[in-house]
Amino acid sequence: MQVPIRPRTSLKTNVRPVPKLYYPYRLVLMFGILYAAASIKARGQFSLGLEAGADQNSLLTSIPNRPQVQYKSQNGYCISVPLGYSLSKYISVAAGPGFIQKDYMISRTDNLASSLPQCVRNDYLQLPLMAQIGYPVKKFLLLAEGGGFAGYWISGHVSGTIINMFGGNFQGYNGRYEFSSTRDQRLEAGWTVGGQVRYLLRQGYALYLHYSFFQSLIDTQKSYMLEQVGRYNRTESLTIGLMYSFKK
Amino acid sequence: MAGKKYIFLFGLLFALACKKNIDGIPPPSSYGGTDFNQVFQAFWSGMNNNYVWWSEDSVNWDAKYNVYKKKFAALGGISASTTLAAATGYLREMTSGLIDSHYFISFDNPFISSIEVNPAVERKNGIIRPVLGDYYFIDNLGHMLDNNGQWGRQRYIDSTTIKGRTQFHYQLMVTGTIGGNIIYFHINRFNVSRTFDSMYIQSPWKYFQQLLDTPPAGLKGMIVDLRSNSGGLLSDLQFVFGKLISAPIVFGYTRQKSGIGRLDYTPWIPAEFTPRADGKTFGKPIVVLTDQNTVSMAEHSTMALKMLPGTYVIGDTTYGATGPLSSDSTLFNDRNLQNFHLMNICPIIRTPW
Numbered sequence: 001m002q003v004p005i006r007p008r009t010s011l012k013t014n015v016r017p018v019p020k021l022y023y024p025y026r027l028v029l030m031f032g033i034l035y036a037a038a039s040i041k042a043r044g045q046f047s048l049g050l051e052a053g054a055d056q057n058s059l060l061t062s063i064p065n066r067p068q069v070q071y072k073s074q075n076g077y078c079i080s081v082p083l084g085y086s087l088s089k090y091i092s093v094a095a096g097p098g099f100i101q102k103d104y105m106i107s108r109t110d111n112l113a114s115s116l117p118q119c120v121r122n123d124y125l126q127l128p129l130m131a132q133i134g135y136p137v138k139k140f141l142l143l144a145e146g147g148g149f150a151g152y153w154i155s156g157h158v159s160g161t162i163i164n165m166f167g168g169n170f171q172g173y174n175g176r177y178e179f180s181s182t183r184d185q186r187l188e189a190g191w192t193v194g195g196q197v198r199y200l201l202r203q204g205y206a207l208y209l210h211y212s213f214f215q216s217l218i219d220t221q222k223s224y225m226l227e228q229v230g231r232y233n234r235t236e237s238l239t240i241g242l243m244y245s246f247k248k
Numbered sequence: 249m250a251g252k253k254y255i256f257l258f259g260l261l262f263a264l265a266c267k268k269n270i271d272g273i274p275p276p277s278s279y280g281g282t283d284f285n286q287v288f289q290a291f292w293s294g295m296n297n298n299y300v301w302w303s304e305d306s307v308n309w310d311a312k313y314n315v316y317k318k319k320f321a322a323l324g325g326i327s328a329s330t331t332l333a334a335a336t337g338y339l340r341e342m343t344s345g346l347i348d349s350h351y352f353i354s355f356d357n358p359f360i361s362s363i364e365v366n367p368a369v370e371r372k373n374g375i376i377r378p379v380l381g382d383y384y385f386i387d388n389l390g391h392m393l394d395n396n397g398q399w400g401r402q403r404y405i406d407s408t409t410i411k412g413r414t415q416f417h418y419q420l421m422v423t424g425t426i427g428g429n430i431i432y433f434h435i436n437r438f439n440v441s442r443t444f445d446s447m448y449i450q451s452p453w454k455y456f457q458q459l460l461d462t463p464p465a466g467l468k469g470m471i472v473d474l475r476s477n478s479g480g481l482l483s484d485l486q487f488v489f490g491k492l493i494s495a496p497i498v499f500g501y502t503r504q505k506s507g508i509g510r511l512d513y514t515p516w517i518p519a520e521f522t523p524r525a526d527g528k529t530f531g532k533p534i535v536v537l538t539d540q541n542t543v544s545m546a547e548h549s550t551m552a553l554k555m556l557p558g559t560y561v562i563g564d565t566t567y568g569a570t571g572p573l574s575s576d577s578t579l580f581n582d583r584n585l586q587n588f589h590l591m592n593i594c595p596i597i598r599t600p601w
Binding site: 060061062063064065066067106118158160162164165166167168169171173175176177178180182183221224225226227228229230232 | 269270271272273274275276293296297309310313482483485486502504506507508509510511512514515517518519520521522548552578
C-alpha cells in the first residue's frame with residue numbers, strides 16, 4: 001500500500017486548506033457513552049418507525065491544481081426505518097438502517113460553467129447507531145443524538161455534458177457509474193450527530209422532524225497512488241417520520 | 249436537570265469535533281524553477297494528476313517518484329548546462345515507456361532548447377518508413393489523374409513546437425478523377441475548415457465539393473488517400489467528410505479526465521461522425537489508403553469512414569496515435585472499445601508503401 005505523500009511545505013503555493021476530519025472523536029464519543037450509561041434506569045421500550053426526506057451531500061476534498069473546476073454539493077433523498085430502545089427516561093439507543101443518496105457535482109468556474117457540468121449520484125445503504133437524549137416539553141419530545149454510522153456504496157450514476165470533439169457541439173451523457181476495484185472504496189464509516197422534535201400523538205405514535213449530520217472518516221477512494229487527495233462525504237439530511245413505541 | 253446535562257454533553261461532542269485539513273496538490277505552475285527539486289515535483293505531480301493514459305499505461309509512476317526524486321535532488325540548483333543535460337536525460341528515462349504517441353517534452357532554456365523528449369518517435373525511430381513527400385502525390389500520382397487533377401498547397405496552417413522551435417505545418421490537397429468515374433482525394437493535414445477558402449487550397453477543395461455534389465456519370469467509387477497524413481483539426485471530420493452521410497454515425501467512444509486521481513474519468517461517451525447540412529448517403533464503395541504515417545486525425549477519419557458500408561482500408565498499419573484529444577484530456581476508443589492508439593489500424597488488405 002502506498003503512503004500518501006504530502007506536498008512539501010516549503011513551497012509557496014496558493015493552496016487553501018479545506019476542513020476535513022474530526023480527530024478526537026473516539027475519545028469524546030466514548031466519554032459520552034460511558035457518562036450516559038452510568039445514568040441508565042432501565043425502561044426497555046422498543047420503538048419502530050419510518051422516515052423519509054431530503055439530503056444534501058458535499059464531497060470534502062481540495063483541488064487547487066484545477067483552478068477552473070469546483071466540487072459542489074447536490075441534493076438527494078433518503079429513507080430509513082428507525083429502531084429505538086429506551087434505556088431510561090432520558091436515554092435511548094437507536095439505529096436507522098436505510099437508503100441515502102450522496103451526490104455531488106463537478107462544475108467549471110469559467111464561462112463554460114453552465115455548459116459542462118458533471119453530476120454524480122451515489123447510492124448508499126447506511127446504518128447509523130446512536131445514543132439519544134430526550135427532553136420532554138409538554139406534548140413534544142426534543143431529542144439530541146450522536147453516534148457512528150457505516151455505509152456501503154451500492155451504485156452510482158453519472159450524467160453531464162462534454163464537447164463533441166468531432167463536431168464542436170455539446171454532447172450529453174447519462175449512464176451508470178462503473179466501479180473500479182482499484183479506485184473505489186465502497187465501504188464508508190464515520191460519525192453522526194443530529195436532533196429530533198417529536199410530537200407525541202395518541203396510543204404510542206409520534207410524528208417527528210429529524211435533522212442528521214453525517215461525516216465520513218473513510219476516503220471514497222482506495223489508496224492507489226502517491227499524492228492522492230482524500231475525498232470524504234459530508235451529508236446533512238432533513239426527514240419527517242412516524243414512530244410507534246411498543247408497550248412494555 | 250439530567251436532560252440538560254446530557255444535551256450539554258452532546259453539544260460538547262459536536263464542538264470538540266476539531267478539524268484538520270485536506271492538503272491539495274499545488275498546480276505545476278506554482279512551483280519555482282530555481283532548483284531541480286521543484287522541477288521534478290512540478291513535472292511528476294503534473295503528470296500524476298493530468299496524464300490521461302493512466303488507465304491503460306503500465307508505467308509505474310510511483311516507482312518513478314521514488315527513484316528520480318533523489319536523482320533530481322542530487323543535481324542541485326539550475327545553473328550549469330551539464331546538470332541541465334542530465335535532467336533531460338532523467339526526463340527521457342522517466343517517460344520512455346509512456347504509450348501516448350502525442351507526448352513530447354520541449355525546453356525553453358537555451359542550453360537545452362535543441363533537445364526534445366518524444367517517447368513515441370524514439371520508439372518508432374528506424375522502424376517506420378519515411379513520409380511520402382509532395383512530389384509523390386503531385387508529380388508521380390498526380391499524372392495518373394484525369395487531366396493531372398487539381399492540387400493546392402497551403403503553408404502555415406498550424407504549428408507545433410518541436411526541438412525548441414516552432415514548426416509550421418503546411419497542407420497539401422490533391423483532387424481528381426481516375427478513368428472519369430472514380431473520385432480521388434488526398435490531404436496531408438487536416439485544417440480544411442480554416443483554410444478551405446484560401447487562394448492555395450480553394451481550387452482542389454471546390455473541385456472535391458463539385459465532384460460530391462455532381463458526381464461523374466457512372467461513378468464507381470472514391471479513393472480517400474490518407475497516406476502520410478499527420479492529423480490535425482478534429483472538426484474536419486464533419487467538414488471534409490460530412491457530405492458522405494445523411495445521419496450521425498457512432499464510430500467510437502471518448503472519455504475525459506474528470507478529476508485529479510489517476511483513474512478519474514467520465515464514462516465512455518459515443519463519438520459521432522456527424523453529417524453536414526448538405527450531407528447525403530454516398531452509396532458507392534470507398535477505399536481509404538493508409539500507411540505508417542497515417543497519424544491521429546487521419547486515423548480517426550479512417551475509423552469513421554470504415555463505418556460506411558462498402559468502405560475498405562488498404563495500405564499499411566497506421567501510426568497509432570488516436571488519443572488523447574483536445575487539450576490532452578480525452579481518450580478515444582473505437583466502437584468495440586478497442587484502443588487503436590496501442591494497436592494501430594490494420595487494413596483489410598495490407599500493402600506496405
